Amino acid sequence: MSSVAISEPVIDELRAIVGPTYVLTSKTARYNRTRVPAPFPVHRWSEFLPDIVVLPETTEQVSEVVKLANRLKIPVVPRAGGTGLADGAVPLRGGILVDIKRMDKILEIDLDNRTVTLQPGINMLKLNEEILKYGVFYPDDPASYPCSLVGGRIGTSGFSLIAGRYGHTRDLVISMQVVLPTGEIIEVGDGGGRKIRKSSTGFHLKHLFMGHQGTLGICTEATLELVPRPEAEFAAFFGYKDFESAYRSTGALTKSGLATLASVVLFDERKIQYLRRDDEAYIPQPRNLKSVIAVSMYGAVDEVKPAGRRLMQIAKDTGGKYLGDEVSQGDWASRHDRYATPLHGRLLDRRVVPMCWHCEDASINYSNIPNVMREWHEIADRYIKKYGIFDDWGCFFYTNAAYKPWGDYLSEIDIGIWEQKLNDKTWKAWVNCKREITEVTLKYNGSITACHGSTREGDAEYVPEEMGGGFEVMKRIKRVLDPNNIMNPGKNMLDNAYEED
Amino acid sequence: MFGFQLKGQRPPKPRRVKEGVVMRFDHVYEIDPDRMSIIKQQEMPVWDTQRIIANRWEHLSWMHNHFADSVISGEELEKEIEESKKKIRTTKKSTSRRKKR
Numbered sequence: 001m002s003s004v005a006i007s008e009p010v011i012d013e014l015r016a017i018v019g020p021t022y023v024l025t026s027k028t029a030r031y032n033r034t035r036v037p038a039p040f041p042v043h044r045w046s047e048f049l050p051d052i053v054v055l056p057e058t059t060e061q062v063s064e065v066v067k068l069a070n071r072l073k074i075p076v077v078p079r080a081g082g083t084g085l086a087d088g089a090v091p092l093r094g095g096i097l098v099d100i101k102r103m104d105k106i107l108e109i110d111l112d113n114r115t116v117t118l119q120p121g122i123n124m125l126k127l128n129e130e131i132l133k134y135g136v137f138y139p140d141d142p143a144s145y146p147c148s149l150v151g152g153r154i155g156t157s158g159f160s161l162i163a164g165r166y167g168h169t170r171d172l173v174i175s176m177q178v179v180l181p182t183g184e185i186i187e188v189g190d191g192g193g194r195k196i197r198k199s200s201t202g203f204h205l206k207h208l209f210m211g212h213q214g215t216l217g218i219c220t221e222a223t224l225e226l227v228p229r230p231e232a233e234f235a236a237f238f239g240y241k242d243f244e245s246a247y248r249s250t251g252a253l254t255k256s257g258l259a260t261l262a263s264v265v266l267f268d269e270r271k272i273q274y275l276r277r278d279d280e281a282y283i284p285q286p287r288n289l290k291s292v293i294a295v296s297m298y299g300a301v302d303e304v305k306p307a308g309r310r311l312m313q314i315a316k317d318t319g320g321k322y323l324g325d326e327v328s329q330g331d332w333a334s335r336h337d338r339y340a341t342p343l344h345g346r347l348l349d350r351r352v353v354p355m356c357w358h359c360e361d362a363s364i365n366y367s368n369i370p371n372v373m374r375e376w377h378e379i380a381d382r383y384i385k386k387y388g389i390f391d392d393w394g395c396f397f398y399t400n401a402a403y404k405p406w407g408d409y410l411s412e413i414d415i416g417i418w419e420q421k422l423n424d425k426t427w428k429a430w431v432n433c434k435r436e437i438t439e440v441t442l443k444y445n446g447s448i449t450a451c452h453g454s455t456r457e458g459d460a461e462y463v464p465e466e467m468g469g470g471f472e473v474m475k476r477i478k479r480v481l482d483p484n485n486i487m488n489p490g491k492n493m494l495d496n497a498y499e500e501d
Numbered sequence: 502m503f504g505f506q507l508k509g510q511r512p513p514k515p516r517r518v519k520e521g522v523v524m525r526f527d528h529v530y531e532i533d534p535d536r537m538s539i540i541k542q543q544e545m546p547v548w549d550t551q552r553i554i555a556n557r558w559e560h561l562s563w564m565h566n567h568f569a570d571s572v573i574s575g576e577e578l579e580k581e582i583e584e585s586k587k588k589i590r591t592t593k594k595s596t597s598r599r600k601k602r
Contacts, residue, residue, distance in 0.1 A: 230568065233565060233569035234573040235572075309578050312578050322579055324575075325574050328575055353540060
């Protein structure tokens, strides 16, 4: 709960700002806005409840809510779709939860300059349905595409599945309007100019407000890039006799230099073992298939078709066997919507239990992938054997850099956790497992997170180590912008910024 | 008749297709019921299974249409690659024959 009790007069003030209907105090409203789909200590759910929920509709309302919170030193946690897997939207100190789902209006579509300006509560799928008639597309494509919101993508600096071709959220947001922790409203971009993509004026403040996890303010409007709607999609899945061949083939495919290449995903042998258990695409695959690569391409037909032929040849020359259109097209289409997958795992005796999903999302350089993968699996195996409530769902390695998809990879080890069995002892065990995984990432000069943010337990403690001297700068920025530490307190170890007081 | 009656749409007995996997309908895989002792398997009528499978394909097809105007087939590209290789081989053969003459 927050350090300052939210009294009836404060609730009245909030009602006056956003309207009485949009101030929620019920248990249901607060419990539903507590956790995200990542592993969560369910036995301690009530420790993470917000005190109150508000649903503003305008920038001015957000500003007034934040001003009130700053005056009374009440924590504020912004929440969009709540689909991030690193607890960014989980309140750690109670307070006011600002749910932005009513801020879902498209404000301007500028086809001459290829931008759309909107409020951040809109979902990308809905946005693309609206702009389809203009022949344009907003290509930010997370695995939560049908349910995550633009604001959350900005708050986490999200990863897009097709960024090799189109860039990630940070590359697709041209500028934005932000309410600072003191309630001031500012515009940030590369420099000035709401629709200017490249500027050398001043500091590049846009990047400061990408991925701050609500610790520096709340985005209330954004101007986004529009690209021509793709004429053609090409997805191809290739099977390999072992991981080593697939790993080498991944290097060859990503370094092909083909501009329409949107992604290359490498599945390790443990991932294939996991998929063989109950994924309809993999159950019938022959035993000698041990590793898989998935590639996707987007663009004009005249570009994608010849480039697709070239990719097929590279894959074949490096030991890949095309798995057919049904697997390739079906599996690729399902990757835009992984949150619809009902999750379950296996105990050591192979019985099925419901499990939640831990998505490790480190950035690892190509040359370090084999070592990191081996060490992660060793850690997972130890904890599975000792506690019997975890399950190793294998590793993915996903091209990470925008437009230059060859040097580093979003590296996942997916671990299932039988959440119903969590208690203080097993939760502590899980966090220790997570810490060991993170230590391997840092040992190989990787980054803790490519995708969801460094705000969950087991990651956050390592932010100072990864950032080095930069962490001191982070703390100073936090203190200057948020003098009372009201914005999403407890995240990213930024409470340290106030310790000198 | 109103309402649903399971007995009218009871699925066929499952057959084991591999370790841990059974099948009642072609291409519709299920986990071996022996492994579903903690979470019980739901009894589903045939029409409901068919509805879920059909919706799944509809959803995937919708996704393709949402992201691009057309989908290029890898199988067709493979054929094109093979055909162009054949063509090159044939051209090479006829060129070498001409040279011999």
